[in-house]
Amino acid sequence: MNIPLPLWAQSDGTILLDERHPEYEEARNLLRTVAELHKRPGAVHTYRITPVTLWNAAASGLRSADIVERLGAMSSSGLPRALEEEIRKQMNRYGQIRLQTIAGELVLTIEQPEIMEQILQWEDIVSVLSGTSSSTRASVKPSARGWIKRELAARGYPVKDEAGFHSGNALEVSFLSVSDSGRQVVLRDYQADAVDALLGKENGSGGSGVVVLPCGAGKTWVGMAALARLKCDTLILTPNGVSVSQWISELLRHTTLTEEEVGEYTGQTKNVRPVTVATYQILTHRRSKVEDYPHLELFGNRDWGLIIYDEVHLLPAPVFRITADIQATRRLGLTATLVREDGRESDAFALIGPKQYEIPWKTMEEGGWIAKAACTEVRVPLDPRTAKSYSEAPKRNRHRIAGENPRKAEVVKALLKRHSGLPTLVIGQYLDQLHELARELSLPLITGEMPNRNRKQLFDSFNRGEIDVLLVSKVANFAVDLPDASVAIQVSGSYGSRQEEAQRLGRILRPKKSGNEATFYSLVSEGTDEVEFSRNRGRFLLEQGYPYTVDRWMLPRMEDQHPSEGR
């Protein structure tokens, strides 16, 4: 398919970008501002233009006419009129409705009276207005600042929030010049750019929003830099306890904050301090479904000046709701993708803020900021006994039998031998299998049962290179920082979630001390359902742009001569 221009625009907002085209870079840079990368399995990358991406584009100061013209000029068949109309409509809508503080009142200012007429037809919206002074202005109850933004966004009307932020309790904090390990503490250029984009270059007067960086790009550093710029009490929310420990460790190692100033708020410990790191899980914990969420009080426990949402695409619904009530507080979302499994991208736009910064994955890879990863699926045959038990088992048990295929152990051994000396993670779904591997290979194993302190010790040893292979259960999926892992071997997995795949791959994408290449193996039992599950996963990885190949594990000669295999 030879196309004269780098793009194909579809009427449903899908844009295809051909990376072989000489104008690829220019087209990609344009798409980055108006579309969301959906996948890049090969030479043709798929982007999606949605209302939220268009609002984000408008929020960054772009004009619809320019976008229409530039996209049209780069599209092989021109811009379909439905898409052209959608771009104009959505981008022109951004900024039509503003929230402002006027004479101490929160006021909804609307440019076109027709939009006000539309809004006044929605009873629930009217119920949070405290009065309409004209056909283009209405006062809003202060408590409804977030709610009205979310509701209007969900109905296709983005609200530009210019009502300002309060600064929160002041906190003296800055980066150390040298970390405790003796390394210079320096932000990478793109991390500094991300903070500038969020807060404004000059005086930090900017507002809220989301920073999108690939796995392994150091999103934690962006959060710490925002904290150091704003110098205020900060609440950091993360997906799990391990991540809490990592954040605290990073804050103490690289900033002037002391242990007395940094608190952990988790199931085990509940300290609220000037900088507090909590999990989404504890915030959404309650004893019964009819009860309120008691830990959401954390949002009001201190006068926070900044709230950081790590892995913001995982933000649970109750946290969204409470976030709607704290719109005067600055908010920073950190994520590798704006795509939510639940499709609530417009909530994130309304309540956290527009995308403020994004850097393409390829640029990161080319700059050496993240490793180049190659993915290999290794097909491992079942031994006759396991094959029989697999075929006789009810469907619900088959996945586990395939996952725990005993022959995978010999493949793990061989792969560890092949990559001997390189920091390697072996990741599994089933604890029995992991314990067996740990015993057989004499390797340390980290599971959810292990206390955080012990886990951290093992992670530290791994980071220091004292041990080069770690077995980990799915606890390692989220926000665990293992900077030096070069090889990952997945022996079994749930294969259910794209998030899990991305996170597991993310473990090996940090820059390496030795070379900048990473290898990700998935061991799959031949002739079982795992093959199709794995194909879906492989497709996901391909779509993410990673090379993906399939190898077949050749049985040793003795196995070939097994009576049941045809002698």
Next chain:
Amino acid sequence: MDLKLSVEKLPDPVRQLIQSEPTIKSRLDGGEKLEAILRNREWAEEWLEHSADFYQLEGLKKIVVRYAGLPFEIDSLIKATGEENVLTGAETRVAVAKLRRSGIVHSVRKAWGDQLLYLPEDTVPMWLPLLFPIIHSPLNEAAKLEISYASKEYRLPLSLELLAAWQQFDRQPMTWTVKGRLHRHPFVRMQSGLRITSQELADLTITYPNNDQLPAYAALALDLGLRSKVLRRQNNEIRLSMSGLSAWLALEPTEADSRLHDWIMTRIGESDPAIHITASALSAINGLDWHEDHCLAVTIGQEKAIELWLGLMESFGWLERGSYRDGKVFRKKYSKRSANDQTTPESASMFVQPDGEIFVPPATSLKQRWVLSEIAELVTADELVVYQLTRNACIKAFQAGHTFQSVISFLEQGAAIPLPEPVTGALADWFSPLGKVVFADVLLLRAINPEVADHLKQNPEIAELLLEHVGDRDFIIDRESYPDMLARLQKIGYPAQTVDQALSRKHEIMPPVPPDDEFSEEEQGWIYRRQALSAFTADRAIPGTEELFPGISSVPAAWLSKPRTYHASTSKEVIQRAIDWQTSIRLEVNGAERTFHPKNFRDEGEKWSVLGQWKVDPGNDVMNVRPETVSILADEISEVMIVLPALEELETH
């Protein structure tokens, strides 16, 4: 009826007359075929310049705007031309005879002798812009920025939308019961392949069989399938015609759309000449610029037809519409046979991604699209059509006769590069279990119990005919050995029941419906035609002067040559003859000579007066103004003569 069929049906005498028309003759002498000449725009221009007189021109204009491709009776046309006093009945009759003589208008006769005239439906788009130049100036760049669009679901061009509907016939033919009811499943599946809705065709007046079961858009798909011969009707079913399909898939997509457009124009246009005119006017516009809707207006009262036709064209994916200031605008999405639409043989016509996604650009051939639908799942039908290779699609492909190798080679040929390794790997995995197990139709010899089976097996004569022992009492035997086996069983004392006749497939007895080949080309389809002219006999002759003007040979020559003074009773006789012939008279009244079109007499005792209208000279601007009826007293007429149109070219022998 179209031109091809009309020319085929021409009786020899009429054909010879047509072939002697000077502009036609010179082209025939140059080796052109008659049908090709009559649909050639250059010939039409030449004919207009050199052969057409004022009356033919006016007559043809009236035929085009009033009837387009619809058949009409001569009296209806005379009434129409007379309403505006453009032509007299005589002028109209002579003009039509001359138009027939030039092969432009054709004539058939019903069984009881009534004549129907018509302009071949597919020549309307050629004549319309020649007779009524379409004044259209595209919107400029600044105006284009002001265009706003109503949101509308994306449509592929109809040729591609129809492929999806017709593809359903590959799996299952459409069948109907002895009572004529359609079996539900096939047509529901056909409809699922179409995005056109009944609402979009709601304003069309089309009628067709089973309209309580089939929505209009499905009937149209069926009609076009039959018309294009991709589908074939036989007995109680409509199924794919492999030869018709093969011919259709060999067309360039733009050519396929062009044919569909022309068929729809005549199918829909025959219900309303205003639509046919609108469609013809639209055909005359080339290029992809924006135009205002009203540029298609050729005659008054065409607005509804313009709205309907442009809406239809938008639904069929052939044009886009929008609003500009207070009016509506449109632009064609595809220009006729654009050079850019052609795929060069060496260029790739699809792109296969490593995740099994296939992108198909607009110029990809119909044949390739058909195969893609057999081997992959459709994901998106948009500017680029996107397919996905999946396990289920491989099963479907296998059932359609494809193999791993054939799929690989088809895709590699289309992509013009080797497939990505993950794709070949996945296809290999998915195809590997296919075809490993098959259903076989075998003849089973069943014993009543294992003991009898053993007994049969031990008999050497029987045993040599047993192919395979299945279970403890069954044997598979060769069908061809069945009579032999029957005899041998008889011989050893185990006479067997013969194979039940019920095993052979019972065919339902259906009312005889002729296969499509027995229908004329014009009748093929599903939608009822308003009037199938092909059922009538072509008119065997072009009328001569005696037929046009009965009694002309017995009329004194002076009546026709020069105004003269007659006795009042003779004058009345002259004028009566003119009224009978629906022609004009030349009068001298009050010292001035003028042309008058008499309609009837008013008698007041012995005195009489003639009622009618004054005629204006041909080409005069006031011609089309509806004139007042005037009354002329017999006493006022000093000289009179009958005026007949020029007849010298009207040789019929």
